[in-house]
Amino acid sequence: MRRGIAASALVASLALAATACGGGSSDSKSDGPVTITWWDTSNATNEAPTYKTLVQKFEAANKNIKVKYVNVPFDQAQNKFDTAAGASGAPDVLRSEVGWTPAFAKKGYFLPLDGTEALADKAKFEPNLIKQAQYQGKTYGVPLVTDTLALVYNKDLFKKAGITTPPKTWDELKSDAAKVKDKTGQDGYWGSTAGYYGQPFLYGEGTDTVDVAAKKVTVDSPAAKKAYATWLSLFSGKGLHKADTTADAYAHIMDAFSNGKVAAIIQGPWENTNIYKGSAFKDKTNLGVAVVPAGSTGKAEAPTGGHNLAVYAGSDKAHQAAALKFVNFMTSASSQETIALKNATLPTRTDAYTAKVTADPGTAGFQSVLSAAQPRPSLPEYGSLWAPLDTELPKIASGKESLDQGLSNASTAIGKLVPDFSK
Numbered sequence: 283m284r285r286g287i288a289a290s291a292l293v294a295s296l297a298l299a300a301t302a303c304g305g306g307s308s309d310s311k312s313d314g315p316v317t318i319t320w321w322d323t324s325n326a327t328n329e330a331p332t333y334k335t336l337v338q339k340f341e342a343a344n345k346n347i348k349v350k351y352v353n354v355p356f357d358q359a360q361n362k363f364d365t366a367a368g369a370s371g372a373p374d375v376l377r378s379e380v381g382w383t384p385a386f387a388k389k390g391y392f393l394p395l396d397g398t399e400a401l402a403d404k405a406k407f408e409p410n411l412i413k414q415a416q417y418q419g420k421t422y423g424v425p426l427v428t429d430t431l432a433l434v435y436n437k438d439l440f441k442k443a444g445i446t447t448p449p450k451t452w453d454e455l456k457s458d459a460a461k462v463k464d465k466t467g468q469d470g471y472w473g474s475t476a477g478y479y480g481q482p483f484l485y486g487e488g489t490d491t492v493d494v495a496a497k498k499v500t501v502d503s504p505a506a507k508k509a510y511a512t513w514l515s516l517f518s519g520k521g522l523h524k525a526d527t528t529a530d531a532y533a534h535i536m537d538a539f540s541n542g543k544v545a546a547i548i549q550g551p552w553e554n555t556n557i558y559k560g561s562a563f564k565d566k567t568n569l570g571v572a573v574v575p576a577g578s579t580g581k582a583e584a585p586t587g588g589h590n591l592a593v594y595a596g597s598d599k600a601h602q603a604a605a606l607k608f609v610n611f612m613t614s615a616s617s618q619e620t621i622a623l624k625n626a627t628l629p630t631r632t633d634a635y636t637a638k639v640t641a642d643p644g645t646a647g648f649q650s651v652l653s654a655a656q657p658r659p660s661l662p663e664y665g666s667l668w669a670p671l672d673t674e675l676p677k678i679a680s681g682k683e684s685l686d687q688g689l690s691n692a693s694t695a696i697g698k699l700v701p702d703f704s705k
Contacts, residue, residue, distance in 0.1 A: 316604045317348040318374040323359040328555045332624040340611045347604045367391040370596050374605040378592045380414050381665020387417035388662040393593040394420040400609040406631040410657045415590045423590025424613045425630035430655035431584035435546040435570040436562055442466050448572035452512050455575050459521030462545045469544045470521035472535050475679045477671030479548055481585045483509040486577020491667045494659040499697050499705045502689035525679035554626035554644035571647025573654045586655040663699050670695035
């Protein structure tokens with residue numbers, strides 16, 4: 283949900299904010315249990331049940347703390363929290379996407395966690411994930427799950443096509459897609475028109491939407507145009523599925539891959555459980571995971587994603603103390619192992635990668651490609667820079683707009699989000 287779409291959306295947002303018990307409020311006597319509110323942004327069907335079970339386990343071990351669990355749709359949570367925090371009525375704990383963390387820290391909505399109980403195990407977490415949770419030298423989130431994009435593929439379809447190793451370049455992907463079509467009749471690759479899924483193409487040309495160090499918008503630079511030209515070329519040709527620019531494109535791509543109608547897509551580990559439900563992956567070992575193909579520079583990189591648990595700075599001391607204890611529990615090695623086993627997502631701390639966790643082929647596969655993940659730059663606005671691309675890329679892919687015009691439009695829109703950057 284984007285801010286300002288409709289009055290009804292704002293009313294709904296404020297109503298949800300009113301259910302939180304942060305903002306210095308107290309819903310219990312000083313000597314009674316403290317009730318904290320947690321907004322969980324995970325998938326309500328596939329992931330949330332695991333988190334609800336952990337909440338119950340936490341409450342059983344901490345009789346003086348109650349947790350009010352609220353599942354908030356991921357695509358609405360950022361704006362809802364922004365509205366609620368601005369009105370001093372935000373939840374005590376938020377499952378914050380890594381890109382939101384510095385943005386909300388900049389606004390003063392998140393509590394610095396350095397030296398608190400929440401970060402007692404700081405040394406156990408992957409250093410680059412801690413770095414992504416920081417803003418101006420302070421840490422505002424504890425990494426809960428991490429992810430990146432990878433080329434996920436159907437091993438059986440690749441084998442039938444005579445493909446023994448996953449493609450290492452985009453040109454090899456095109457060639458493999460044609461082989462899959464010839465040998466199996468299925469498409470070999472189906473690409474996305476969403477902005478986030480275009481990042482590997484940019485990284486493969488050594489560029490990004492912006493150059494933070496130079497404070498420059500680069501989404502329509504020569505390198506970026508080359509990257510998106512490669513992206514565009516993957517929507518036409520033998521075995522390459524045409525671009526889907528409908529509102530349900532994501533679901534269409536996932537359904538096709540999960541049921542063996544397309545051999546490879548670019549996807550993240552958050553979809554592992556859904557993939558396993560498909561007819562093509564009743565045998566989980568049929569799922570292959572490889573580093574995204576490389577661009578002309580030889581770079582094969584994808585963005586580091588994931589979610590942190592953050593504590594609302596507007597809550598009173600009693601609620602903050604309870605929230606810090608809760609965050610510590612939810613990000614412990616034991617909890618992360620449970621989450622990984624149930625949801626097939628990636629832990630953020632090395633001691634959570636137990637033998638049981640890495641026995642899952644999807645989890646093990648994505649763990650192997652994490653070294654090729656590129657941390658996001660320290661820019662609070664960075665997570666919002668894909669929205670203009672979400673608007674322009676479908677127009678480009680459908681032929682309604684030229685590549686140059688679409689990227690020029692995106693550059694103008696991104697420039698408004700980072701007004702102190704040059705173009």
